Amino acid sequence: MCGLAGFAGLGDADIIRKMTQTLAHRGPDGDGYFVNVDPPLALGHRRLAILDIPGGSQPMWNEDHQVCVIYNGEIYNHFELRAELVKLGHVFKSNHSDTEVLVHGWEEWGQNLPTKLNGMFAFVIWDGRHRILFMARDRFGEKPLYYSEHGSGFVFASELRALLEHPLISHDLDRLALKKFFAYGYIPAPHSPYTACRNLPAGHHLTYELDSRKLTVRSYWIFSLQPDERLRDRDEALLIEELRHLLSEAVRRRLISDVPLGIFLSGGIDSSSVLALAAKHKDASELNTFTIGFSEPSFDESEYARQIAQAFGTRHHERVLDLAAARDLIPQVLTRMDEPLGDSSILPTYLLSSFTREYVTVALSGDGGDELFAGYDTFAALVPAQIYDLIVPRPLHRCIRKLADLLPITTDYMGLDFRIRRALLGLSYPASIRTPTWMAPLEPDAISELFHEPTSIEELYSEAIAVWKSSATGSAVDRMLEFFTRFYLQDDVLKKVDRAAMMVSLESRAVFLDNDVVDFCRRLPNWFKYRNGSRKYLLKKAMATLLPRVVTERKKRGFAVPVAKWLQSVPTVPPAASLANMDTRIALRYWQEYRAQTHDHRLFVWCWLAAQFALSPTTATQ
Numbered sequence: 357m358c359g360l361a362g363f364a365g366l367g368d369a370d371i372i373r374k375m376t377q378t379l380a381h382r383g384p385d386g387d388g389y390f391v392n393v394d395p396p397l398a399l400g401h402r403r404l405a406i407l408d409i410p411g412g413s414q415p416m417w418n419e420d421h422q423v424c425v426i427y428n429g430e431i432y433n434h435f436e437l438r439a440e441l442v443k444l445g446h447v448f449k450s451n452h453s454d455t456e457v458l459v460h461g462w463e464e465w466g467q468n469l470p471t472k473l474n475g476m477f478a479f480v481i482w483d484g485r486h487r488i489l490f491m492a493r494d495r496f497g498e499k500p501l502y503y504s505e506h507g508s509g510f511v512f513a514s515e516l517r518a519l520l521e522h523p524l525i526s527h528d529l530d531r532l533a534l535k536k537f538f539a540y541g542y543i544p545a546p547h548s549p550y551t552a553c554r555n556l557p558a559g560h561h562l563t564y565e566l567d568s569r570k571l572t573v574r575s576y577w578i579f580s581l582q583p584d585e586r587l588r589d590r591d592e593a594l595l596i597e598e599l600r601h602l603l604s605e606a607v608r609r610r611l612i613s614d615v616p617l618g619i620f621l622s623g624g625i626d627s628s629s630v631l632a633l634a635a636k637h638k639d640a641s642e643l644n645t646f647t648i649g650f651s652e653p654s655f656d657e658s659e660y661a662r663q664i665a666q667a668f669g670t671r672h673h674e675r676v677l678d679l680a681a682a683r684d685l686i687p688q689v690l691t692r693m694d695e696p697l698g699d700s701s702i703l704p705t706y707l708l709s710s711f712t713r714e715y716v717t718v719a720l721s722g723d724g725g726d727e728l729f730a731g732y733d734t735f736a737a738l739v740p741a742q743i744y745d746l747i748v749p750r751p752l753h754r755c756i757r758k759l760a761d762l763l764p765i766t767t768d769y770m771g772l773d774f775r776i777r778r779a780l781l782g783l784s785y786p787a788s789i790r791t792p793t794w795m796a797p798l799e800p801d802a803i804s805e806l807f808h809e810p811t812s813i814e815e816l817y818s819e820a821i822a823v824w825k826s827s828a829t830g831s832a833v834d835r836m837l838e839f840f841t842r843f844y845l846q847d848d849v850l851k852k853v854d855r856a857a858m859m860v861s862l863e864s865r866a867v868f869l870d871n872d873v874v875d876f877c878r879r880l881p882n883w884f885k886y887r888n889g890s891r892k893y894l895l896k897k898a899m900a901t902l903l904p905r906v907v908t909e910r911k912k913r914g915f916a917v918p919v920a921k922w923l924q925s926v927p928t929v930p931p932a933a934s935l936a937n938m939d940t941r942i943a944l945r946y947w948q949e950y951r952a953q954t955h956d957h958r959l960f961v962w963c964w965l966a967a968q969f970a971l972s973p974t975t976a977t978q
Contacts (some may be wrong), residue, residue: 365509497558623660626722
C-alpha cells in the first residue's frame, strides 16, 4: 500500500511535499517526488514496501524518462503481464516490481491498461510525450483516488485531507453529498463531502490533458450480473470444483509478498475459507492468523476463530479487549477519517488492523463474500416483504409502524425491536429503494427537514434506482446483489477496511474480489447463492469438505461493538458544529430523544457524530 498526490498547474515543491506528508500513514517506508516547470506538474508518493523492496521506489520511469507512474495497490497478475511485455520487447530494470508493469503496460496498451490488471490499485501515469495525466481505480475501488478540477489546473490524491492541502481547493461542503450520506450511511462515488472534490468511481479511468485542460472520465468495467440460465442442479458438482479452484488460485496470488503476511480470521465462512485454501499453498504452521475478542460475551466471537485456527494448526494471535477501551477510541478513529462513514464496525476493524500490524505488514481478508454470494440477512426478507406488500394496505401499514414505535428500545446487537422497526421502515418505500432505506440513518422527509429544503426520493437514491432499472434479470435477489456489490461494498465496506488498515500502515487483500472469482459469480444464477432461505449456498457446498461443520452451519453475525449502548453517554456533550447549514437543533433533538430512550435514532446519532468528527474544524485534529 502507498499514498499518492499531485497536481498540474499552479503550485510548488512545498505544496506537493505538504500534500504527500499527510499520507505518511499510508506509506511509512519512504517518499519520492517529481516536480516539473514546463509543463507545471508535481507528483508525490509515500511507500509501504511490499514487493521488490530495493527496486520499487516511485515515481518509477521508463527507459527514456518520458513515462512515469505513482501507484497504490497490488497487481496480482504482474508476473504474467511482465512475461507478456518482455516478449513484446520491453526491458525491465526491476527484479519483480509490479509497479514497473504499469509503466510498460501503458506504453503497450495505453488506456486499455486497466482492463489487463487483476488487482487492487489506484495509479497515476504521466506521459510526457503526449503531455497527459492518466489515472485509474480498480474494478471495486479497493484503493481510493480523489481529484479536483479548478480554473488553474488539476489536483489529485489518495485521501481528501491531502487534496485539501492544496491552497486552491475550496473546503466548502456539498449539501447533496451530505444528504446522500444520511440516506445511505456512506457517500456514493463520484460524490465527496466537498463541492470542489470528486471521488473517481471504481472501474473508471480519467485523462487530463495539460495543454487543453480537458478532463475525461470513462468507465472501463462495471459489476453487472449476467447469469447463465443454462446452469442447473445437474451442474452443481462441476461448479463446486470450479469455485474451489478459482478461490484457491485467488488466495495463491495474494500470498505473494516480500514482507510478513497473515490472515484476518473471524470464524465465519469467508475468512475460514481463505485460511483453508491458504493451507493448500503453505504449511499451516507457518500461517499467521489474527482475531480480536471482547470481554463482554455477547459481542465476543473469538472462540469460533480459535477453533478454526486450532483445526488447521496456524500461528494464531488473539487479543481480548475491554469494550470500554474500544469505546474511548471513537473520537480518535472518526477524526482520522477524512470522510464520514456511518458504519460503526470501523472501530473493531481498526482494532484488528492495529493488532495485526504488530506482527505483519499484509493481511488477507474475506471481504466481498457476503455481496457476491448473498450473505446478508436482508435476502431472507425479500419474500416476506413481497407478501406483506400484497396483503397489508398502506393505511394499516402506517398504523403498524406507529405501534412498533411503542416497543421498548433495547441496545442489543440486532435486537428484535430494532429489526422490526428497520423492516417496517423499508416497507414504507418502493421496492426500488427498499434495500438502502432498510439501512438508512434518516428517512427522506427527515433529511429534508434537517437541511431545510425539499429533497426528492429520486435525487437522494438516484444510484439505487439506477441499479434497480438496469438489472438484466429483473429478479429481486439479483437487484439486491447488484446494489450491495456496486454501492455498499465499494463505498462502505472497502472504504472502511482501507481507512482502518491504512491508519496503521497495514495492507489488506480481499480474496473474493479476484477477477476470475467475480466473473464466475457474475454468470452464476442466484439459486446457487440464495436457496430456500440458505445464504451462500454454493460457497458452503464448495468448502464443506475443507471446513468443520461449525463454520458452514453457523449463523452469520456482523463484526460489532455495542455502539448503540455507548452513544447514550459518549461523548458527554454532543458536538454541534454547523455543517453545510444543517439544522443543529433538529440533530440535537434526535440525540436527546435517543438518550432519553423515547426514539431509536442510533443510526442517525452515529452518522451525525461521524460527520462532526470528520468534517468540523472545531472537532477535527491532524
